[in-house]
Amino acid sequence: MLEAVLTYLHNWFPVRCDAGTFTIASGIPDVDFLRPGQYYRIKGSVFSDGLHGVILFALSMYVVIDYVLRDLLAVPVLSSCWDECLMLLALGYVVYERLGRETPLKTGCNPLDLPVCLFITVCFVLMNVVTPYYSIQISGFRATVQYMLWFFLITRLVHNDRDFMRIYLALVILAAVIALHGIYQYIAAVPIPSSWMTHSESSVRTRVYSIFGSPNIMGDFMTMFAPMAAGLAYYTKNRKLQVLAWVCAFCMCFGCLFTMSRGAWMALALAMENGAAQKEIADLEQFRNLYHRDSLTGLYNRR
Helix, strand or coil: CHHHHHHHCCCCCCCCCCCCCCCEECCEECCCCCCCCCCCCCCCCCCCCCHHHHHHHHHHCHHHHHHHHHHHCCCHHHHHHHHHHHHHHHHHHHHHHHHCCCCCCCCCCCCCHHHHHHHHHHHHHHHHHCCCCHHHHHHHHHHHHHHHHHHHHHHHHCCCHHHHHHHHHHHHHHHHHHHHHHHHHHHHCCCCCHHHCCHHHCCCCCCCCCCCCCHHHHHHHHHHHHHHHHHHHHHCCCHHHHHHHHHHHHHHHHHHHCCCCHHHHHHHHHHHHHHHHHHHHHHHHHHHHHHHHHHHHHHHHHC
């Protein structure tokens, strides 16, 4: 897809292909056939950049790994601490990578770093000020904040567009597979989990939940990734990939619909409406730029 986008922008002119094993230091390949200012693309496996690639892959497949360890293998020690171990591994890698730089203390702050830190600080203060059951409050604070800490790590692990697209595509593919599993559950009319069934739902045929065990979580998951798949369809200029992205987006919409979660329906509708509005604004901006360019061209020709 990257090649298709660059070709469409006339910023990609394939010249040669060199196969082999090369060493990359500080993002620069140690080769002698590249000239200054020349673009290059490195093709390799998901783990071609070592531990960094392994961490990004584990983060992308977090839902599947957690399901396998908790429900399929059901190893208590491993299933309860693997995510904390992964977080420590990612933190250690970020620190190690920063120490290897020429300016280890210099860092680029994300615009959301401060708001997230303020939210965590407020949660910590409230946990210590209102303390009727401190152990329960610590558990609640951990459940709220632990996954928010991944924000600081991921923004330091994603170095370039390649890392971003690798995570983005992996998440969209994973969500599409889960959506297809949910559609299969609806067709097969799997029984609704007893913990998620009320008297008012006795007439409901089924509610899909895939690997989550909860229709509401399934609906939230589809709501989060359906707009991403639609955005990918707008982004790519490759017709086959565009059709595939739209198929994934519609599968996720059906997966969300079959959860029978009204909250997820409303959230998905708002997300799609917001995405459509942003696309409309982008189209209007592009039209305005083209109009000004054509007007200036016509003015220049008249002169």
